[in-house]
Amino acid sequence: MKILILGGYGNFGARICRALASDPDIELLVAGRDAGKASDLTRELGPRATALALDLRTAELAGQFAALGVNLVIHAAGPFQEQGYGVAMAAAEARAHYLDLADGRRFVCDFPSALDTAFRHAGRTGISGASTVPALSSAVIDALCVGWKRIHNIDICIAPAQTAPRGDATLAGVLSYCGEEVTVWLEGRWQTRRGWAHLHRERFARLRSRLGALCDIPDLELFPSLYGVRDRVMFRAAVEVGMSQRILALMAALRAAKLIPQPARWASALNRAGQIFNAFGSRLGGMVVRVSGCDGDGRDTTAAWHIAADDDHGPEIPCMAAILLARRLARGAALPVGAFTAARYLTLQDFAPEFARWGMRTDKEEGGADATE
Numbered sequence: 001m002k003i004l005i006l007g008g009y010g011n012f013g014a015r016i017c018r019a020l021a022s023d024p025d026i027e028l029l030v031a032g033r034d035a036g037k038a039s040d041l042t043r044e045l046g047p048r049a050t051a052l053a054l055d056l057r058t059a060e061l062a063g064q065f066a067a068l069g070v071n072l073v074i075h076a077a078g079p080f081q082e083q084g085y086g087v088a089m090a091a092a093e094a095r096a097h098y099l100d101l102a103d104g105r106r107f108v109c110d111f112p113s114a115l116d117t118a119f120r121h122a123g124r125t126g127i128s129g130a131s132t133v134p135a136l137s138s139a140v141i142d143a144l145c146v147g148w149k150r151i152h153n154i155d156i157c158i159a160p161a162q163t164a165p166r167g168d169a170t171l172a173g174v175l176s177y178c179g180e181e182v183t184v185w186l187e188g189r190w191q192t193r194r195g196w197a198h199l200h201r202e203r204f205a206r207l208r209s210r211l212g213a214l215c216d217i218p219d220l221e222l223f224p225s226l227y228g229v230r231d232r233v234m235f236r237a238a239v240e241v242g243m244s245q246r247i248l249a250l251m252a253a254l255r256a257a258k259l260i261p262q263p264a265r266w267a268s269a270l271n272r273a274g275q276i277f278n279a280f281g282s283r284l285g286g287m288v289v290r291v292s293g294c295d296g297d298g299r300d301t302t303a304a305w306h307i308a309a310d311d312d313h314g315p316e317i318p319c320m321a322a323i324l325l326a327r328r329l330a331r332g333a334a335l336p337v338g339a340f341t342a343a344r345y346l347t348l349q350d351f352a353p354e355f356a357r358w359g360m361r362t363d364k365e366e367g368g369a370d371a372t373e
């Protein structure tokens with residue numbers, strides 16, 4: 001299978017390239033606007049990888065995909081919050097499968113209705129959100145809630161290591177809703193809260209507790225109906241250094257009051273400035289998913305799943321779903337034709353070899369306190 005990775009030399013794209021480069025069933029095309037950076041990476045990857053310059057904004061993208069004989073496009077060139085579906089549509093027109101690492105709420109949630117007809121006509125699969133959310137997060141919930149009659153609450157928090165590399169595009173994406181209104185399912189109804197505000201102390205199995213703040217991601221919209229959640233779906237991010245988290249909360253307050261412009265425009269500068277706090281952080285990051293509800297006997301119950309990633313390996317997690325799905329396609333496995341979100345396409349067991357590859361540790365709790373206690 002010939003796989004083109006757009007943004008292939010970026011923070012996440014390069015990780016996907018390295019994971020797939022040794023697979024004998026795959027030929028890689030490492031693509032981006034900078035041919036030099038793509039070439040630097042392909043020299044590392046070996047003879048089954050080719051570099052090329054490609055601009056996702058060109059009107060000739062579908063023709064370029066077709067001329068290259070691309071079978072699968074992996075779109076890792078974020079941020080996705082302000083992007084349209086040009087790359088996905090070009091993949092469908094070129095009769096190629098498509099995966100992306102999008103975490104933009106509208107981008108992922110609207111993807112099926114916008115692209116389903118195109119991918120069905122092409123006889124191919126298009127999947128958006130093949131990343132931590134909603135691919136991994138839904139796999140965790142499915143594993144935790146086997147046999148349950150009802151889910152009352154879902155609470156998710158990611159906790160990146162302070163020193164883990166993060167791209168400017170990633171930071172621009174998460175800053176795009178700083179101080180903006182975010183619609184969330186709370187107390188059994190839709191309400192609005194401010195992004196990166198509402199600090200909450202989060203507990204982890206192998207990490208020190210951190211302050212977390214609301215983030216706008218697809219799960220907030222997908223999971224209430226997907227899982228029939230009664231009361232609450234919440235997603236937070238908890239940066240390691242408390243001062244950084246409070247600065248983000250202050251920026252959210254200033255933005256909400258219209259005292260500063262959209263913080264995403266400062267992503268590059270803030271990314272560099274954030275390195276000042278590296279001396280106060282570590283190389284350990286992770287994630288926790290907590291659920292509460294009724295088990296198969298109708299009794300109230302809770303469960304939680306934790307993962308800890310040391311040595312700055314945390315950024316490997318957002319890449320795993322795309323890697324797993326790409327390998328599945330390369331081996332000829334059939335995926336449903338059409339356009340879908342990545343929710344419930346993989347199981348937690350599917351991720352286990354990838355966790356082991358990077359020395360990540362997982363923990364499961366049952367019957368513990370609800371996240372609000």
